[in-house]
Amino acid sequence: MEANSGGGLGRVLLCLGVLLFLLGLLTGFAVPALAQPRMGLSSHLEGLVNGLFLIAIGLVWPHLSLNRLWAAIAFALLVYGTFANWFATFLSAYWGAVGTMPLAGRGAHGTPIQEHIVFALLVSLSFAMVGGCILLLAGLLPRK
Secondary structure: OOHHHHOOHHHHHHHHHHHHHHHHHHHHHHHHHOOOHHHHHHHHHHHHHHHHHHHHHHHHHHHOOOOHHHHHHHHHHHHHHHHHHHHHHHHHHHHOOOOOOHHHHOOOOOOHHHHHHHHHHHHHHHHHHHHHHHHHHHHHOOOO
């Protein structure tokens, strides 16, 4: 069973990609007002790049050879990872919680709970993106 038999997940990915791209554009307007404008620029770029990534995945989706379960897992991991990437960097910029990213923050820190939230998002999205990309690659490999 192919991934595209699950009811148009490719089209949903296209819509979510455009939404994330839009969030990235809107974040660009907020950059000067954020506690950490440099991290705000990162959030702006994460929204744009991850939005384009979801659009690309949406276009590739009909070509995947994954059963419904693995397709659903890949979908969830990739959507979570891309949106969490934008959100984590936005929160970091808004709060000034950039302790886990010293190059972007130049020594700034948020409260301990803010730093933990940003760190948890960054770690979880990293695993989600790696897992989602492995599933994408597996679904794109030729079957014998």
